[in-house]
Amino acid sequence: MFSLDANGQTSSRLYLVSMGIGDPDNITVRALKTVRQADVVFAMTRVLENFPELLQGKEVHNAGHGLFTPMARRKQTDEEADAMEAEARSIIRKAVKEGKTVAVLDYGDPLVYGPQVGYLKEFRDLNPVVIPGVSSFNAANAVLAQGVTNGPRNESVILTAAKTTREGYQGTDPLVKLAESQSTLAFFTMGLALPEVVRQLMQHYPADTPVAIVLHAGVAEKQSVLQATLDTIVDRTEGGKLPFEHMIYVGEFLERA
DSSP states (O other), X not given: OOOBOTTSOBOOSEEEEEOOSSSGGGSOHHHHHHHHHOSEEEEOHHHHHHOTTTTTTSEEEEOOSSTTSGGGGSSSOHHHHHHHHHHHHHXXXXXXXXXXXXXXXXXXXXXXXXXXXXXXXXXXXXXXXXXXXXXXXXXXXXXXXXXXXXXXXXXXXXXXXXXXXXXXXXOSOOHHHHGGGOOEEEEEOTTOOHHHHHHHHTTTSOTTOEEEEEESTTOTTTOEEEEEETTTHHHHTTTTOOOSSEEEEESGXXXXX
């Protein structure tokens, strides 16, 4: 349960804040206000580099990547992750006890494949508040300038990271099952193996189904769209070679471009 102050606002001292995606001016006014009032900030280097003036004079700490979740142990040892978690736990609880406001900064939507979502569970007793912001999905939709729910035969969009294409995945949502309805698919592409994704999708989608890859969504001077079809996308991307910042869309709504 959230406790409220006299103005009907949450009285939390801990916030998980989206700083937007891409250019710094994609941050929301509410996020700006929240960070300005924060005394202590946790963030990854990528976020810190975008907002040096906003964070000037604040107590800043490394938020890690996926702390308080199994994600934190993918690229470091258990001992290293445990040490980072213990330090963050100590700093945050001490700061809140002293009446300070703590902001954990993330980018995009913190609750869609967000690396800092573990802070919410770890500090649930502190009534953390999430400040929403512009996600890569929002930004990529804007680059496409098309209604992603306006397909000629369906109006649904499935968000996925296609983890089901990875060896050993035990989830109940295999990609071939998601593809059965031929709904629009929007891929958050962290480590996605494009040739394998295409192979599985073509079990249900026609080979000429439109595909769009949005590159660098939210970065005004770099964002762009690569158009193809399922049967040509692998060749168009030289086997799936793409920059880190991209989203992939598959669906008939793209036919209306």
